Amino acid sequence: MTRTRFAPSPTGYLHVGGLRTALYNYLFAKKHNGCFLLRIEDTDQKRFIEGAREHLIEMLRWAGLEYDEGPDIGGPHKPYIQSERLKLYQQYASELLEKKAAYRCFCSAERLEDMRRNQEANKLAPMYDRHCLYLSEDEINQNLKNKIPFVVRQKIPSAETVKFKDLIRGNVSFACKSLDDQVLMKSDGFPTYHLANVVDDHLMEITHVIRGEEWLPSTPKHILLYQAFGWNLPEFAHIPLLLNKDRSKLSKRQGDVSVEEYIKKNYSKEAIINFIALLGWNPGSGEENEIFSLSELCDAFSLEKVHKAGAIFDIDKLDWFNWQWRKKKYHENLAETAKKIDGTCIISSPKKGEFQYKFKDNESEEVFYIKRTDLLNDMCGRFIHEEYKKEGGTYRKALLTIEEKVLKEPENAENHLKFFFSIKDYDVSLLANEKMKVDYAIAKKSLIGAEKYLKKISNFNSVEEIKSGLLNAVTELSLKNGQVFWPLRAALTGEEFSPGVFEAAWVLGQDECLIRIKNALSKLEKNM
RNA sequence: GGGGCCAUCGUCUAGUGGUUAGGACGUCAGGUUUUCAUCCUGAUAACAGGGGUUCGAUUCCCCUUGGCCCUACCA
Numbered sequence: 345m346t347r348t349r350f351a352p353s354p355t356g357y358l359h360v361g362g363l364r365t366a367l368y369n370y371l372f373a374k375k376h377n378g379c380f381l382l383r384i385e386d387t388d389q390k391r392f393i394e395g396a397r398e399h400l401i402e403m404l405r406w407a408g409l410e411y412d413e414g415p416d417i418g419g420p421h422k423p424y425i426q427s428e429r430l431k432l433y434q435q436y437a438s439e440l441l442e443k444k445a446a447y448r449c450f451c452s453a454e455r456l457e458d459m460r461r462n463q464e465a466n467k468l469a470p471m472y473d474r475h476c477l478y479l480s481e482d483e484i485n486q487n488l489k490n491k492i493p494f495v496v497r498q499k500i501p502s503a504e505t506v507k508f509k510d511l512i513r514g515n516v517s518f519a520c521k522s523l524d525d526q527v528l529m530k531s532d533g534f535p536t537y538h539l540a541n542v543v544d545d546h547l548m549e550i551t552h553v554i555r556g557e558e559w560l561p562s563t564p565k566h567i568l569l570y571q572a573f574g575w576n577l578p579e580f581a582h583i584p585l586l587l588n589k590d591r592s593k594l595s596k597r598q599g600d601v602s603v604e605e606y607i608k609k610n611y612s613k614e615a616i617i618n619f620i621a622l623l624g625w626n627p628g629s630g631e632e633n634e635i636f637s638l639s640e641l642c643d644a645f646s647l648e649k650v651h652k653a654g655a656i657f658d659i660d661k662l663d664w665f666n667w668q669w670r671k672k673k674y675h676e677n678l679a680e681t682a683k684k685i686d687g688t689c690i691i692s693s694p695k696k697g698e699f700q701y702k703f704k705d706n707e708s709e710e711v712f713y714i715k716r717t718d719l720l721n722d723m724c725g726r727f728i729h730e731e732y733k734k735e736g737g738t739y740r741k742a743l744l745t746i747e748e749k750v751l752k753e754p755e756n757a758e759n760h761l762k763f764f765f766s767i768k769d770y771d772v773s774l775l776a777n778e779k780m781k782v783d784y785a786i787a788k789k790s791l792i793g794a795e796k797y798l799k800k801i802s803n804f805n806s807v808e809e810i811k812s813g814l815l816n817a818v819t820e821l822s823l824k825n826g827q828v829f830w831p832l833r834a835a836l837t838g839e840e841f842s843p844g845v846f847e848a849a850w851v852l853g854q855d856e857c858l859i860r861i862k863n864a865l866s867k868l869e870k871n872m
Numbered sequence: 873g874g875g876g877c878c879a880u881c882g883u884c885u886a887g888u889g890g891u892u893a894g895g896a897c898g899u900c901a902g903g904u905u906u907u908c909a910u911c912c913u914g915a916u917a918a919c920a921g922g923g924g925u926u927c928g929a930u931u932c933c934c935c936u937u938g939g940c941c942c943u944a945c946c947a
């Protein structure tokens with residue numbers, strides 16, 4: 345039975361690198377019909393943070409990485425929180441002491457500091473000098489009697505090499521003489537990572553230890569511990585690190601590292617999971633498709649395909665994944681909505697107007713379009729649609745009734761519609777656009793032409809009428825569509841990205857449109 | 873200083889003792905009888921360097937260089 349674990353220390357936030365480690369453990373366990381468990385490694389009292397454990401659990405749940413055993417759900421090896429297992433570690437530390445695989449060290453912090461300073465000055469590797477290994481029985485007893493605080497150190501056997509096979513890196517070996525006598529039990533009675541981790545992995549019957557590469561150098565120490573206890577070794581797999589743009593270990597300094605930050609920024613769990621899964625791993629098919637759901641990842645995952653080199657966390661690609669998943673979900677939403685109204689959802693051909701959707705109601709043959717702009721936030725699109733479907737509904741009414749709702753929605757929903765409520769003091773350069781071939785002169789000409797036609801429109805409740813009026817303006821001015829619509833849309837919304845110009849005009853109403861155009865023209869005046 | 877790990881386009885990566893070294897993101901250039909993000913088409917760009925082994929090496933070996941990790945009574 346395959347058993348893996350995610351063993352984070354509660355630091356107050358879940359690092360995206362940690363999430364990926366959890367994901368790989370989860371995928372590997374699920375792939376082999378095994379168990380995935382969560383264990384909290386809170387052996388550092390100094391770093392206790394209120395609520396950190398709950399937060400960690402919340403994040404894992406959010407990501408959909410359900411564990412089979414863990415602190416809040418229990419299991420056959422509970423408790424799953426190390427601070428509640430202290431007796432166990434003390435017991436195993438005594439066993440090591442008895443077996444002479446460990447020894448008490450009474451050295452003070454000052455002595456250790458001096459020792460290291462000397463070693464550094466002499467260009468030696470900073471390592472414990474084994475001062476307390478050679479203490480006599482009497483000296484030890486005397487120290488214990490005098491209540492001198494001590495730690496328990498691992499006794500690394502000399503003149504040996506530790507060799508092991510890492511599932512990702514192959515054969516790895518370390519000379520024992522390069523290994524320090526690691527502290528196993530701190531003077532406060534808490535174990536260090538090394539002891540607690542080995543003891544728990546054994547007791548919890550972990551078969552595969554999948555963890556970050558930063559643990560590779562301490563793996564020989566862990567193996568020595570397993571051997572001292574006479575326990576079977578688990579398999580080890582050290583996965584590559586996530587890196588900043590400059591190739592240093594992914595850190596807070598250079599952008600967001602906590603999963604919570606990405607949630608706040610509206611990244612979906614599907615996008616994040618998909619993205620980090622492919623950072624250091626891929627199915628090896630060489631295909632175009634890179635979109636995988638969690639269950640698809642479970643099927644495809646294998647440790648052999650994990651890369652050895654670290655991977656840069658590239659936000660651009662995350663954005664792309666986020667978009668792909670939003671689109672996918674939106675399509676599903678539409679299909680569902682269509683079913684509800686007893687109709688069908690037709691997504692037009694990719695060649696032209698990819699994101700123009702038609703809802704065909706079987707009864708009335710009513711057809712309407714959801715603009716690609718609405719895709720920018722599916723919540724918004726859905727609200728508008730629902731309101732529109734109500735009897736006597738109009739787009740404008742729909743927008744008005746959702747005002748309150750929308751403002752409570754995530755950031756980009758608000759961004760998308762805020763132009764309606766007020767226009768910001770945009771820079772005049774927004775009215776021009778090089779790619780659209782619009783300079784200030786053309787912008788002015790277009791706005792005057794558009795103004796003229798908008799005044800003429802009698803029924804401003806019809807988006808069709810606004811549209812045909814503006815198209816007439818384009819013809820009369822003998823400009824390209826974009827040359828008229830870009831400055832007009834900019835003038836009406838004050839935004840670089842916004843809903844389409846006809847919808848914007850429609851929603852704003854005739855009077856407001858004319859006011860905003862006047863405002864834009866005066867901005868242009870000042871600049872010519 | 874010591875130990876370890878690693879090295880294919882700018883980024884994530886596929887791949888092989890003989891390939892036009894493939895895909896994705898990005899970037900750039902076009903396209904779209906409703907403008908911007910979207911979409912389509914195309915372009916761009918890589919085997920770190922030096923030695924071997926070999927008929928032949930990006931692939932196997934060694935060295936160099938570079939990057940990273942560890943070197944705490946943190947994990």
